[in-house]
Amino acid sequence: MLSIVRPTSPPGDTPAPPAGPDGAPGATRSDAPLVALGAGVGAASAPLGPIAEPFEALGLSARATGRLFFTVAGRPRSCTASVVNAASPYGTSVVITAGHCLLSDGSDGPRTPAANIIFVPGYRVGAEPYGRYLAQAAQVTSGWAAGLDWSNDVGFVRLASQGLVNAQDAVGSYGMVFGAPAALGRVDLLGYPSAPPFDGSAARICRGAVSGAAGPADPADAGSQPLPCEMTAGYSGGPGLATPALPGVLADPAELPANSGAAGSYIVGVGSHDYRQGTVYLAPLGEQALAALRQVSS
Numbered sequence: 624m625l626s627i628v629r630p631t632s633p634p635g636d637t638p639a640p641p642a643g644p645d646g647a648p649g650a651t652r653s654d655a656p657l658v659a660l661g662a663g664v665g666a667a668s669a670p671l672g673p674i675a676e677p678f679e680a681l682g683l684s685a686r687a688t689g690r691l692f693f694t695v696a697g698r699p700r701s702c703t704a705s706v707v708n709a710a711s712p713y714g715t716s717v718v719i720t721a722g723h724c725l726l727s728d729g730s731d732g733p734r735t736p737a738a739n740i741i742f743v744p745g746y747r748v749g750a751e752p753y754g755r756y757l758a759q760a761a762q763v764t765s766g767w768a769a770g771l772d773w774s775n776d777v778g779f780v781r782l783a784s785q786g787l788v789n790a791q792d793a794v795g796s797y798g799m800v801f802g803a804p805a806a807l808g809r810v811d812l813l814g815y816p817s818a819p820p821f822d823g824s825a826a827r828i829c830r831g832a833v834s835g836a837a838g839p840a841d842p843a844d845a846g847s848q849p850l851p852c853e854m855t856a857g858y859s860g861g862p863g864l865a866t867p868a869l870p871g872v873l874a875d876p877a878e879l880p881a882n883s884g885a886a887g888s889y890i891v892g893v894g895s896h897d898y899r900q901g902t903v904y905l906a907p908l909g910e911q912a913l914a915a916l917r918q919v920s921s
Contacts, residue, residue, distance in 0.1 A: 626913055627869065630683065630798035630888040631708050631791065675827035675854050678813060683888055686753065686794035688826060688862060689744035690815050691720055691780070693737040695727050701823065703814040703861035704742055704780065705890065708796040711920040715759060716782050716791040718742050719799070719916075720860030721893050721906065722767035725778040729771075737761065742782055744794045746815065748824045756782040756790050762919035764911035773845035776895040776906040778860075779919040797862060798889040800869065801913045805848065807833040807865050807891055812905070814861030814894055816854045823857050833863075833891075833905070847895055847904035854894075854903060861894040863905045 678684070691704035702724035709717035727735045740758035743751050760781045766772030782790050810833045817823030829852035841847055850863070866887030892905035 625803070625869065626801040627889075628708050628799045628801075631796045632683070633686070633791075633793060633795040675814075675816060675821070675829055675852070678826040678828040683795050683797065684813055684862075684864070685826075686745045687797055688813050689742055689753075690746040690823065691718070691724060691740065691742050691860060693724070693740040695737055696732060696735050700724075700737070701815070701817060701857060702859045703826075703857065703894065705813075705860075705862045706744060706790050706794055706796045707779075707799055707890065707916075708791070709779075709916060709920045711781055714784050714787075714789050716756070716784075716789040716796070717916070717920055718780050718782060718790070719797075719862070719890060719893060720778055720780065721895055722763035722776045722778040723895075724860050725761045725780065726763050726768060740780055742780065742790065744790060747826070753790070753793050754785050756785060759783050760919055762915045764915045766911050773841070773843040773895055773904070774847050774906060775909065775911045776845075776847075777893055777908065777912040777915065779916050781919045797864075799908055799916075800865075800889050800891050801908045802910070803865075803869070803891045803907065805833070805907075807848075809865065810848075810850060810891065810905070811864045811887075812850060812852060812858075812861055812894055812903070813864065814854060814858030817857030818855035821855050821857070827854070829854070829903070833865075841904055843896060843904075845895075845904070846907075848892055848907055849902050849904055851901060852903045853897065853901050858894045858903070859896075862890045863892040863894070865889055865891045 687706040691702045704718040704720040742756045744753045758780045763778040764775040766775035812829040831850040833848045864887045892907040895906040897903040
C-alpha cells in the first residue's frame with residue numbers, strides 16, 4: 624500500500640528549494656511540555672550518542688512543527704507535533720505526533736489518554752509566533768491502542784481554529800508518504816528535547832539515513848526504523864522528513880513549499896522511542912496510520 628499526500632504552503636508563501644546542508648548521520652530529536660511544565664515523554668537520561676544540533680532554518684519546518692502540551696492523569700507533559708495536509712470538517716486542521724503522546728504506554732501507571740492538549744506551532748524560547756490551537760479530537764492507530772505496537776506508535780490530533788484561522792492556513796502543512804519503502808536514504812528528524820542537557824526551548828534536528836538494512840536490534844521488538852541519533856525526552860512525535868523517489872512525490876523546487884535546512888517536506892515516520900546509545904527509532908507511516916488520519920479527519 625502506497626499513499627501520498629502533498630505538502631502545502633500558507634497563503635502568500637513563495638515556494639523555494641528545500642535546500643539545506645547535507646549532514647553526516649548525526650543528531651537531533653525531541654519530545655517536550657508548554658511553558659516549563661516538567662519532563663516530557665520518553666527517556667530522561669543525557670544523550671550518549673551524537674548530540675542534536677540546533678535547527679535555525681526558515682520555511683515550512685520552522686512554522687509547521689511545534690510543541691504539543693498536554694496532561695496525563697493531571698501531570699504536565701509534552702511532545703513534538705506537526706501540521707499535515709488533511710481535509711477535515713468545519714475548517715479545522717490536523718497534526719501528527721506519536722501515539723504514546725496521546726495514549727500512555729502504561730510504564731508509570733494505567734494507560735491513560737492525554738487531556739488538555741494544546742499545539743504551539745513554531746514554538747521558540749517561550750514565544751508563540753502563530754498562536755496556540757486547542758484539540759477537538761485525537762486518534763491513535765489500532766495497533767497502539769490495542770497492543771502497544773511500537774511500529775505503529777502514531778497518532779493524530781484535530782485542532783480547533785483560532786477564530787477564522789486554522790493552523791494549516793496559518794503555517795502550511797507537510798505532505799505524508801504512507802507505505803514508503805524501508806530504504807529511504809537521508810531522513811531528517813526534528814524535535815523539541817526537554818530533559819537535560821536540553822530544555823525544550825527550541826527545535827533541534829538529526830540528519831541521518833534510513834537504509835533499510837538491519838540496524839541495531841530494537842528492544843521493543845518492533846518494525847521501527849533505526850536512525851543514528853540521540854535525544855532526550857520531548858522528541859516523541861517529531862517528523863521524520865524525506866523526499867522519497869516515488870511516483871507522486873513532488874521533487875521540483877518550484878512546486879514545493881519553502882523549507883530550507885531539511886531533507887524534504889514529506890513525513891515518512893515520527894519519532895517514537897530510543898533504547899540504545901546513538902540510535903532512535905521512527906514509527907513509519909503505514910495502513911494503520913492512514914486509517915487513524917481518516918478517522919480523526921471525519
